[in-house]
Amino acid sequence: MFTGLSAFPLTPMNEQGIQENAFIRSVEHLAGAGVDSIGVLGSTGSYAYLSCKERARIARLSVENAGGVPVILGIGALRTRDVLANAESAQQAGASGVLLAPVSYQNLTDDEVFDLYATVCHSLSVPLCVYDNPGTTHFTFSDELHGRIAHLPQVRSIKIPPVVSDIDVARERIVRLRMLIPSDVTIGISGDPAAATGLNAGCDAWYSVIGGLYPQAALALTRAAQAGDVQQAEALSVALEPIWALYREYGGSLRVAATIAEVTGKVSQPCLPQPLKTLQGNDRKRVAQVVEQLGLAFEVKS
Template sequence: MFTGLSAFPLTPMNEQGIHENEFSRLVMGLAEARVDSIGVLGSTGNYAYLNAEERARVAKLCVEHAGPVPVVVGIGALRTRDVLVNAENAQQAGASGVLLAPVSYQKLTDDEVYTLYETVCSSLSVPLCVYDNPGTTHFEFSDELHGRIAQLPQVRSIKIPPVQDDIAVAKERVARLRVVIPNDVTIGISGDPAAATGLLAGCNAWYSVIGGLYPETALALTRAAQAGDVQQANALSVALEPLWALYREHGGSLRVAATIAELTGKVSQPCLPQPLKTLQGDARKRVGAVIEALSLS
């Protein structure tokens, strides 16, 4: 399950609630494209802004509309008790796996993070992916800590931050992590601009934002990298550089992806929880020009 393309759709919403029909259509589109898995309630799914009941509903809707495609549900929360509730709700919904980031307000220690994963794994009956995302959690995993956590019985993947855009450096990064984790634990790359390099460097999966909107585009890049076609994988990524530039300009992928979804009618406006906003004015026009130029529609 934790290999290939894992596509992460938005959770479109306004202050009145989740746009369930829009979310369901996004999931059905991913299932029709035959992505390798669907990841919901990650950062792109705005999990931190939803309560336990809303998150349980999203998990249920995704499983209902994903068909045979495995569903991975984000369960991160500030308190371990809430993580456990989210984990149980995800399992009750029929999730094939869960995704857990060490969410915190106070900076966590290594022992606290290890205990979090140990506690959660003891209650799980499905596999878990460790979500290493220092950009939002402000927690830096060491390889030693990854190695300890990867020995826990339910851990089957690690979602690492973007690798450097240098294949030799990226290969060394993946190899260094691979040494300390079991062979049956996969390594997945996040950060869409780093996907081609990460996959070619030995990552087993791409946890993808753009895959949640344009699965065929993301699948083409993934399959090229899986086949070892360095030239094609890099060419497909380079072709998307105008999109990657928007990510860099606007501090990440969320606002760009949500703006694309609104502009293309995949979701209604507004689609983000307040106080978050999609891009407006000239920035919105630039996003529209990029997707038109790339024939992303």
């Protein structure tokens, strides 16, 4: 489950509630495309903005409409109490695994983060992926802390931040981490522009934002890397550079992905929880031009 392409869809919503039909269509589309897993309620899924009740509802909708494709559900929250509640609702819904980031308002210590994972792991019956995302949590994992956490029961994957573009340096980082973790714990790359480098450097999985919108394009890149075709994987990433450039210009992938979903008619506008907003004006036109330029609009609507 924690290998290959894990596609992370949006959770489209407005201030009145979740766009359930649009979410269901997205999950069905990913399942039909043959992704290896569906990562629901990650950062792309705006998990931090949803109540426990809303997250439980999304958990059930995702599993019910995934067509047997493994669903990995994000369970992160400010309080351990709520993390445990989210874990329970994910398991009750039939999730194949969970994804946990150390979310906090106050800065966390290494021991506090370890204790969080230890507490959650001892309550789980499904495998867990450690979500290392310093850009949103403002917590930086050391490889040594990853090693400690990876030996906990139920931990089966680590979702690491983007690696550097130098494949030799990236490979060294992956090898160093592997030396500290059990052999049955996989390493997955996040940060779409770094996916080809990460996979070619030895990562087992790509936890992908763009895969939540364009699974065929993301699968092609993933399968090339899995087959050892380094050049093809890099070429497919280069072909998506216009989207990677949007990520860099607009401060990350969420607003870009949500804007793509709106301009292609996959979701209704607005689709992000306030105060977040999708791109507007000339910025929105630029996103639409990139989608048209890459010839990918048809896949979003399929």
